[in-house]
Amino acid sequence: MEQKGKKKKTGIIAGLAAVILIAVSGTAWLLESNRYESTDNAQIDGNIVAVRSSVTAYVDRINFTDNQLVKEGRLLVVFDTTKLxxxxxxxxxxxxxxxxxxxxxxxxxxxxxxxxxxxxxxxxxxxxxxxxxxxxxxxxxxxxxxxxxxxxxxxxxxxxxxxxxxxxxxxxxxxxxxxxxxxxxxxxxxxxxxxxxxxxxxxxxxxxxxxxxxxxxxxxxxxxQHAFIKAPCSGIVTKRAINEGELISAGQSLFVVIDNRKIWVSANFKETKLSEIKEGQPVRIKVDGYPDLKLTGKVESVSGATGAKFALLPPDNATGNFIKVTQHVPVRISLDSIAPKIRKELFPGLSAFVKIKIN
The missing domain is CATH 1.10.287.620 (Helix Hairpins)
Known part of the structure; x- marks a missing residue:
């Protein structure tokens, strides 16, 4: 009987401990959720520079390959200059x-x-x-x-x-x-x-x-002068759309340079959360492609319109067609100092998870 009493007492203590642990965890989670606003509707963003031809001429030489890292000012394309x-x-x-x-x-x-x-x-x-x-x-x-x-x-x-x-x-x-x-x-x-x-x-x-x-x-x-095309910025050159010997017209697209020197995060938050998001608030960032990489940043600005307003076909909310949907507003988040080695691994379009500290 004494043995059974001890077991029963131990079970009660364990149950109480579990309840207390759950309560503490729940309280901690509640406090955490009240201190932060988070979303996984976010991605790395950056400047994508489209380079176009200013002249009509034949391509004489191409000095790069797709997805090559180049420095600003490097000569990438040379046109035939005879007629020019x-x-x-x-x-x-x-x-x-x-x-x-x-x-x-x-x-x-x-x-x-x-x-x-x-x-x-x-x-x-x-x-x-x-x-x-x-x-x-x-x-x-x-x-x-x-x-x-x-x-x-x-x-x-x-x-x-x-x-x-x-x-x-x-x-x-x-x-x-x-x-x-x-x-x-x-x-x-x-x-x-x-x-x-x-x-x-x-x-x-x-x-x-x-x-x-x-x-x-x-x-x-x-x-x-513009028969010699140089890299407008340092970054990754990609989307090559020309070949040597091809006749290129003025205004035709040549290639794209991804400027990886200046990147940021574009996060879309529900409109109901905007009142708590302010410029300068600290942000924690995780990139899906690099789970072990932890980044920090700050809220830089909030867009002046919802994402739907920038759509190719904005929704028509005329009488009779209106269905209320919670809108999402883009928030720009600047990144704190990043090591050059890590910066090279971050590309525009990578999915991210952000958590903004609001209190």
Whole structure:
């Protein structure tokens, strides 16, 4: 009986201990769940740089293989530069011709300006002749009028009358000639001014042509420079879409570089948890592909829209079609310092589990 009592007592103690252990574990789990928000709807993210061709040319050489690790600035693709170099040479020649045309236009402007100034001086001189001949004509007309009046009363001889009349005719002829010369000089002056204006316009056209030819040369040099494709960043080059000897068009995709220097975690949390998630909160991260790897980070930012809003076909919640579904909001989590060896093993797209400390 005593033996059975001891066994019963031991069983009771064990049962109480188990209950206490379960209660403590449950309390610990409850406290833990209240301190953290977690989700397995997360993945490693990073910059994926798509490299496209800026020129239309044949591929001459490819200096990489798929999934190769490269450094920023490394020469990866070389296009055939024969036609591109010819384009630069033609553009340089066209620019030089445009500059020569400008010099010729400047020379013609100087010549036209000199001609216009000479014509202006000639016009002024002829105008003075007109004024002088007009004064002589007025004087001859006045003298003839006086002699004519005297002749009527026999106060002047016939010889004096004929002389006054001849002087008046000469003065009229001289005046008409000078007026004709002045009109011709004015027409010549206007013509030289029009020529000078035309040369100014020709110079403006030459200057505009130089700008155009310079732009053509810059574009040709740009194309030649971009015949040598370098890695835009350090990382893994993949998705090669070209082959040597292939004709590539401008804008065509060449390859992709995965920038593994800057990676982060994109986690999708339910909208009901957003009120507890703040920037700067510490985060624990586990990557499915590396179970023994433990990472830490911080909440960097919360997206300005739910994931559904970025879908190719966003849901239409119009009246009659609405079904309420808890939305998920992307949260960006920055990673704390990571050893380069570990960083190389983390790729965009790897699944992860994150736990944010909220209290």
């Amino acid at each position: 170099q010819e384009k630069v040479t033609r553009a340089e020649a066209a620019l030089e011709n445009a500059k020569v045309t400008k010099l010729i236009a400047q020379s013609k402007i100087a010549e036209a300006r000199y001609t216009a100034e000479s014509s202006s001086r000639k016009t002024d001189a002829v105008k003075q002749n007109v004024l002088a001949s007009k004064a002589r004509l007025d004087k001859a007309a006045s003298n003839f009028k006086r002699i004519n009046a005297l002749a009527k009363i026999k106060g002047a001889t016939a010889e004096q009358f004929d002389e006054a009349k001849a002087s008046l005719q000469v003065a009229k002829s001289d005046y008409e000639k000078n007026r004709s010369d002045w009109q011709s000089a004015l027409a010549e002056l206007k013509n030289t001014q029009l020529q000078a204006e035309a040369q100014k316009n020709a110079l403006k056209q030459a200057q505009a042509d130089i700008k155009q030819k310079q732009a053509d040369l810059d574009m040709a040099r740009y194309d030649l």
